Amino acid sequence: MWLFLGTEIMFFGGMFCAYLIYRINYFNEFAAGSRSLNLKWGTINTIVLICSSLTVALGVRAAQMGRRKLLVVLLILTIIFGLAFLGIKGIEWYDKYQEHHIPGASFNAADLVRDYPQIHIDQSHEQIYFSLYFAMTGLHALHMIIGVGLFSYLTFYAWKGRYTPAYYTPIEIGGLYWHFVDIVWIYLFPLLYLIDRKPLG
Amino acid sequence: MATAAITAEREHYLNKDYGIRSWLLTTDHKRIALLYLMSITFFFFIGGFFALLIRLELLTPAGDLVQADTYNKLFTMHGQVMIFFFLIPSIPAVLGNFLVPMMIGAKDLAFPRINLLSWYLYIIAGILMLHCIVTGGVDTGWTFYTPFSTAFSNTKVIEAGLSIFIAGFSSILTGLNFVVTIHRMRAPGMTWSRLPLFIWAHYATSIIQLLGTPVLAVTLVLVVCERAFHLGIFDPVRGGDPLLFQHLFWFYSHPAVYIMILPSMGVVTEIIPCFSRKRIFGYHAVALSSIAIAVFGFLVWAHHMFVAGISLYSALIFSILSYMVAIPSAIKVFNWTATMYKGSITFSTPMLYAFGFIGLFTMGGLTGLFLSALGIDVHVTDTYFVVAHFHYIMVGGAVMGYLGGMHFWWPKISGRMYPEWLGKFAALIVFLGFNLTFFPQFVLGYLGMPRRYWQYPPEFQVLNVLSTAGSTILAVGYVLPMVYFLWSMRYGKIADENPWGAAGLEWKTASPPPTFNFEEPPEVTWEAYNYDQIAAPVEVSLER
Numbered sequence: 001m002w003l004f005l006g007t008e009i010m011f012f013g014g015m016f017c018a019y020l021i022y023r024i025n026y027f028n029e030f031a032a033g034s035r036s037l038n039l040k041w042g043t044i045n046t047i048v049l050i051c052s053s054l055t056v057a058l059g060v061r062a063a064q065m066g067r068r069k070l071l072v073v074l075l076i077l078t079i080i081f082g083l084a085f086l087g088i089k090g091i092e093w094y095d096k097y098q099e100h101h102i103p104g105a106s107f108n109a110a111d112l113v114r115d116y117p118q119i120h121i122d123q124s125h126e127q128i129y130f131s132l133y134f135a136m137t138g139l140h141a142l143h144m145i146i147g148v149g150l151f152s153y154l155t156f157y158a159w160k161g162r163y164t165p166a167y168y169t170p171i172e173i174g175g176l177y178w179h180f181v182d183i184v185w186i187y188l189f190p191l192l193y194l195i196d197r198k199p200l201g
Numbered sequence: 202m203a204t205a206a207i208t209a210e211r212e213h214y215l216n217k218d219y220g221i222r223s224w225l226l227t228t229d230h231k232r233i234a235l236l237y238l239m240s241i242t243f244f245f246f247i248g249g250f251f252a253l254l255i256r257l258e259l260l261t262p263a264g265d266l267v268q269a270d271t272y273n274k275l276f277t278m279h280g281q282v283m284i285f286f287f288l289i290p291s292i293p294a295v296l297g298n299f300l301v302p303m304m305i306g307a308k309d310l311a312f313p314r315i316n317l318l319s320w321y322l323y324i325i326a327g328i329l330m331l332h333c334i335v336t337g338g339v340d341t342g343w344t345f346y347t348p349f350s351t352a353f354s355n356t357k358v359i360e361a362g363l364s365i366f367i368a369g370f371s372s373i374l375t376g377l378n379f380v381v382t383i384h385r386m387r388a389p390g391m392t393w394s395r396l397p398l399f400i401w402a403h404y405a406t407s408i409i410q411l412l413g414t415p416v417l418a419v420t421l422v423l424v425v426c427e428r429a430f431h432l433g434i435f436d437p438v439r440g441g442d443p444l445l446f447q448h449l450f451w452f453y454s455h456p457a458v459y460i461m462i463l464p465s466m467g468v469v470t471e472i473i474p475c476f477s478r479k480r481i482f483g484y485h486a487v488a489l490s491s492i493a494i495a496v497f498g499f500l501v502w503a504h505h506m507f508v509a510g511i512s513l514y515s516a517l518i519f520s521i522l523s524y525m526v527a528i529p530s531a532i533k534v535f536n537w538t539a540t541m542y543k544g545s546i547t548f549s550t551p552m553l554y555a556f557g558f559i560g561l562f563t564m565g566g567l568t569g570l571f572l573s574a575l576g577i578d579v580h581v582t583d584t585y586f587v588v589a590h591f592h593y594i595m596v597g598g599a600v601m602g603y604l605g606g607m608h609f610w611w612p613k614i615s616g617r618m619y620p621e622w623l624g625k626f627a628a629l630i631v632f633l634g635f636n637l638t639f640f641p642q643f644v645l646g647y648l649g650m651p652r653r654y655w656q657y658p659p660e661f662q663v664l665n666v667l668s669t670a671g672s673t674i675l676a677v678g679y680v681l682p683m684v685y686f687l688w689s690m691r692y693g694k695i696a697d698e699n700p701w702g703a704a705g706l707e708w709k710t711a712s713p714p715p716t717f718n719f720e721e722p723p724e725v726t727w728e729a730y731n732y733d734q735i736a737a738p739v740e741v742s743l744e745r
Contacts, residue, residue: 003377003381007373007411007412010412010415011416014416014420014452018434018449025442103433104431105431124438124439124440125440128434128439131427131434135426139419
C-alpha cells in the first residue's frame with residue numbers, strides 16, 4: 001500500500017508541477033481566482049476532512065482492540081464526513097457554474113477584472129487557474145468517492161465481524177488511503193484558496 | 202494443452218485442471234504469464250501489420266498506397282500498439298510473471314489476484330484500443346503532442362488516451378506486485394546478493410513502472426479533460442504551455458524506454474553465463490548498473506526536447522546527464538563480454554539472440570550518444586536517424602532479448618524443446634532482416650529524410666527499398682518462432698528439468714513446473730551463477 005501511495009504521489013505530482021509553473025507565470029490571475037473561491041466553505045471542508053481522519057485513526061485503534069460496534073460507528077462517521085465534504089464541494093462547484101467560472105465556451109471572468117482593477121488580469125490566463133482548480137479538486141473528489149466506496153465495503157464486513165485484533169489489515173490499509181487523500185487536500189487548500197488574501201493596495 | 206496427454210502421469214500447472222474457467226479465473230502466475238503471452242503476441246502482430254503497411258507505402262517516393270491522413274494514423278497506431286501493448290508488458294508480464302516467483306523460490310507472486318486483475322485491465326485497455334483502431338484510429342503520433350491532440354485533431358484521441366491510461370494501471374500493478382514479491386517472498390538463503398540478475402533488472406523496472414507511469418496517467422487525464430471539457434492547461438491560445446505537456450509526457454516516456462530494455466538486459470544476463478559455462482563477471486556491478494539506469498533514466502527526459510525551445514543551459518545539463526546513462530549501459534556490455542572471455546561458448550539459439558542483443562544494443566546506445574550531443578541532435582532531430590536509433594534499442598534490444606528469453610525458458614514453460622536448427626535459422630533471419638530494415642534508416646536520417654512523412658524525394662528511394670525489403674525478411678523471422686513454438690507443444694522433444702545445465706532455482710524443479718512451483722520449499726546455500734559447480738549437460742540437446 002505504501003508503494004501504491006508513492007504512485008499516487010507521482011500522479012498528483014504531475015498536476016502540482018503544472019500548478020507551480022502557471023502560478024509563477026500568471027501570479028495575478030491565480031491570486032484573483034483564489035480570492036474568488038469561497039474561503040468559508042473551504043475552511044469548513046478542511047475541518048470536516050481533519051475530523052474524518054481522526055475517526056479513521058480511532059477506527060484503526062478500535063479494530064486493534066477488537067471493539068466491533070465502536071469500529072462500525074467510527075467507519076460510518078468517516079463516511080458521513082466524506083459525503084459532507086463532497087456535498088460542500090458540490091455547492092462550491094455549483095457557485096462556480098453560476099459565476100461562469102467553469103472553463104469552456106461560457107467562461108467569463110469579467111467580474112474578476114472588474115473587482116480587482118489594481119492588477120492586470122488576462123481572462124484566458126484566468127481560465128488556466130480554473131482549469132487547474134477543477135482538474136485538481138475533481139481528481140481529489142474522485143479519490144474521495146473511491147474512499148467512500150472503500151469504507152462502505154469495510155463497514156459492511158466490520159459489521160459482520162470479519163476484523164479482529166489478529167486480522168485488521170484491511171482497516172489499516174483503507175485508513176492509509178483515507179489519510180493520503182486527506183493530506184492531498186491539506187496541500188490543495190492553501191495552494192488554491194490561500195494564495196494571496198491580503199487586501200490589495 | 203496438448204502436452205497433457207503424453208505426460209499425464211505427473212501433475213503440473215498445465216494439466217492440473219482444464220476448461221476456460223480454470224484459465225480465466227486462475228491466480229497461478231504461470232498461467233497468467235501464458236494469458237499475457239497470447240495477448241501480447243496478438244498485439245505484436247497487429248502492430249507489425251501497421252509497420253508493414255508503413256514500409257509498403259514508403260517503397261515508392263510518391264504517396265500512392267495510402268492517403269496522408271491514413272499514413273498519420275498508421276504510424277500512430279503502430280507506435281501505440283507496439284509500445285503500450287507489446288513492448289512494455291512483453292518481458293515483465295510474460296517472462297517476469299513466469300520466472301520472478303520461481304527464481305526466488307516462492308510459490309506465487311505476493312498478490313496473485315492483483316496479478317490477474319492487471320491482466321484484465323490490460324485486456325480492457327486492449328479492447329478499447331482495438332475499438333479505437335477499427336472505428337477510425339488516432340493520428341497524433343504516439344506522443345499525443347499538444348495542442349494538436351487537444352485542439353485540432355479530429356480523431357479518437359480521448360478513447361486512445363483512456364485506453365493507455367488503463368494499460369498504465371495494469372503496468373503499475375505488475376510493478377507493485379514484483380517489488381513486494383522480491384522484498385517479501387524470497388526463499389531462505391536467497392539473499393540480495395544471491396538474486397539472479399534477471400530479478401535485479403525486474404526490480405529496477407518495477408520501480409520505474411511505479412514512479413513513472415502515474416505521471417503519464419495524469420498527463421493523459423489532462424489531455425482528455427482538455428478535449429472533453431475545454432480546460433486550457435496545454436492550449437497556447439489561452440496562455441497554456443505545450444512545453445509543459447512535453448515535459449510531463451517525457452518524464453514517463455523516457456524512463457519507459459528502460460522499462461522495455463532493462464528486463465531484456467536481465468534475460469541476456471541469464472543466457473550468457475549459462476552458455477559460456479562461467480560465473481557472471483562483476484555480479485554487483487551488473488546489479489547496481491540496473492538500478493543506476495533506472496535512476497539516471499528519470500533525469501534525462503528533456504533530451505527529447507532540445508529543439509522544442511528549452512533554454513540552452515537546461516539543454517546542456519540534460520545533454521550531460523544523457524551521456525551519463527552510457528556509463529551503466531557500458532558496464533553491462535563490458536561485463537557480458539568479460540563473462541564470455543575464455544568461457545566455453547555454445548552457439549545455441551538463445552545465445553545467438555544474446556549476441557544479437559549485445560551488438561544491436563551497442564549500436565543503438567552509441568547512436569544515442571550522437572543524439573544527446575546538442576549539435577548533432579539539431580541536425581538529426583525528427584529524421585529517420587532517430588527512428589533507426591530507437592528501433593535499434595527497442596526492437597534490436599528489447600525484442601531480441603524477449604525472443605532469446607522465450608527460447609531459453611521455453612522448455613521450462615512448455616516442457617518441450619523447440620527444433621534447434623530452425624531456432625538458429627530464425628535468429629539469423631531476424632538479425633539480418635533487422636539490420637537491413639533499420640541500418641539504411643540511419644543513413645536516410647543523416648541525409649535529411651524527415652520522419653512521419655508519407656512521401657519523400659526520389660533520391661531516397663534506394664535506401665527505402667532496402668529498408669522495406671528488410672522488413673519483409675524480419676516479418677518471416679518473427680512468424681517462424683511462433684509457428685515452431687506451437688508445433689513443439691505437441692511434437693517437440695520432451696525436455697527434462699534442466700536441458701541447458703543452467704544455474705538458478707527455476708531449473709531445479711520439473712518442466713513444466715507443478716502449480717506451486719516446488720515440491721518442497723527450496724533453501725539456497727550457494728551463490729548465483731555457480732557454473733564452476735554445475736556440470737555442462739552431456740548433449741546440450743542441440744543435436745535435435
